[in-house]
Amino acid sequence: MATIAVLPGDGIGPEVTREAVKVLRATAEKFHLALTFEEAPVGGTAYEAIGTPLPDHTLAVCQRADAILFGAVGGPHWDTLPRNIRPEQGILALRKALDLYANLRPARLFPALVDASTLKREVIEGVDILVVRELTGGLYFGQPKGIQTGPEGERGVDTLVYTRPEIERIAKVAFDAANRRRKHLTSVDKANVLASSELWRRIVTEVGAGFPEVRLDHMYVDNASMQLLRHPTGFDVLVAENTFGDILSDEAAMLTGSIGLLPSASLGAGVGLYEPIHGSAPDIAGQDAANPIAAILSAAMLLEYSLGAALAAAAIESAVSRALDQGYRTPDIQQPGTRRVGTREMGDRITEAVLAGGEA
Numbered sequence: 001m002a003t004i005a006v007l008p009g010d011g012i013g014p015e016v017t018r019e020a021v022k023v024l025r026a027t028a029e030k031f032h033l034a035l036t037f038e039e040a041p042v043g044g045t046a047y048e049a050i051g052t053p054l055p056d057h058t059l060a061v062c063q064r065a066d067a068i069l070f071g072a073v074g075g076p077h078w079d080t081l082p083r084n085i086r087p088e089q090g091i092l093a094l095r096k097a098l099d100l101y102a103n104l105r106p107a108r109l110f111p112a113l114v115d116a117s118t119l120k121r122e123v124i125e126g127v128d129i130l131v132v133r134e135l136t137g138g139l140y141f142g143q144p145k146g147i148q149t150g151p152e153g154e155r156g157v158d159t160l161v162y163t164r165p166e167i168e169r170i171a172k173v174a175f176d177a178a179n180r181r182r183k184h185l186t187s188v189d190k191a192n193v194l195a196s197s198e199l200w201r202r203i204v205t206e207v208g209a210g211f212p213e214v215r216l217d218h219m220y221v222d223n224a225s226m227q228l229l230r231h232p233t234g235f236d237v238l239v240a241e242n243t244f245g246d247i248l249s250d251e252a253a254m255l256t257g258s259i260g261l262l263p264s265a266s267l268g269a270g271v272g273l274y275e276p277i278h279g280s281a282p283d284i285a286g287q288d289a290a291n292p293i294a295a296i297l298s299a300a301m302l303l304e305y306s307l308g309a310a311l312a313a314a315a316i317e318s319a320v321s322r323a324l325d326q327g328y329r330t331p332d333i334q335q336p337g338t339r340r341v342g343t344r345e346m347g348d349r350i351t352e353a354v355l356a357g358g359e360a
């Protein structure tokens with residue numbers, strides 16, 4: 001029996017999470033997986049009820065779960081609160097408490113949406129990339145950090161530092177992921193200029209010796225950003241430190257169209273957290289207009305990475321593909337000749353497609 005902590009959060013978070021849970025329940029039934037769900041408040045909703053964006057009870061629910069399904073947090077209503085109790089602290093504190101150091105962001109093009117991309121069909125057809133971003137080290141956290149005033153005036157300082165264990169553990173996650181996919185890993189760095197990158201490249205190569213079946217390439221980050229646009233189908237798994245990964249994962253995401261389609265996983269030594277990459281979208285909250293696909297694909301990642309149920313995960317991905325092939329579209333991805341549906345109906349169509357899919 002696996003327990004899934006469900007943290008819907010704010011704005012469209014509850015709307016899309018509800019659909020993801022619906023699809024998970026149907027998938028569990030079809031694949032004979034025993035799942036239980038435990039819901040807990042987070043973000044602005046938790047602040048209103050309990051006075052803090054990450055209540056102790058919510059953290060405890062997450063710590064004893066096998067995986068966490070997260071919606072989104074935040075909204076204009078809470079933007080004037082002090083930073084330490086803003087809804088966004090709910091997710092930041094959770095990532096920190098669970099030491100979620102690896103962020104996995106797939107960017108896969110659904111054939112039915114090939115014309116929704118800003119790139120030409122022949123460039124993006126077949127794109128299926130997984131970006132593995134280091135999430136807890138590098139420039140964003142390195143010390144010293146800050147703005148100081150010295151004899152020459154003000155000075156802004158950030159420190160790009162990586163230790164051997166930090167590089168080893170993220171490299172292992174990336175090789176493991178590549179091993180499960182098309183067995184090609186591209187490690188991105190700036191080893192011609194940065195000492196941290198020189199160490200990164202050396203250690204990634206060392207870790208690679210333990211994965212002889214995975215083909216490893218190294219690429220400078222400036223070249224990687226160009227190749228993602230020029231020849232994106234040349235990538236399978238791409239691994240990068242925090243800052244490079246932040247930028248490249250957004251670039252890769254945009255190859256495939258709407259923000260409403262993109263899932264993510266954050267992994268550490270213990271429980272993993274799965275969430276759509278979008279925020280709480282207050283502009284469309286409560287209108288049954290949000291695209292639930294990013295949340296539903298996050299649920300598929302949960303099955304694959306935390307529960308080892310790869311077939312069930314693939315069934316959800318196929319079901320999403322099938323619903324899109326049948327022409328169902330939420331407003332954010334609507335095109336002429338397709339059928340507009342709301343959040344709930346999109347969830348229903350995908351659920352039906354899971355249940356109607358090939359035998360488990």
Ligand code: NAD
Binds near residue numbers: 282
């Ligand atoms: P956003 O991702 O919420 O929205 C950006 C745009 O994309 C909006 O126009 C929105 O309508 C649209 N959009 C987002 N998700 C969609 C979906 N599933 N279907 C259809 N359209 C969708 O980003 P934002 O507007 O910058 O931020 C809104 C709030 O969300 C802020 O309070 C921000 O801090 C918070 N936020 C939270 C997270 C998180 O919970 N991890 C991430 C990003 C932003």
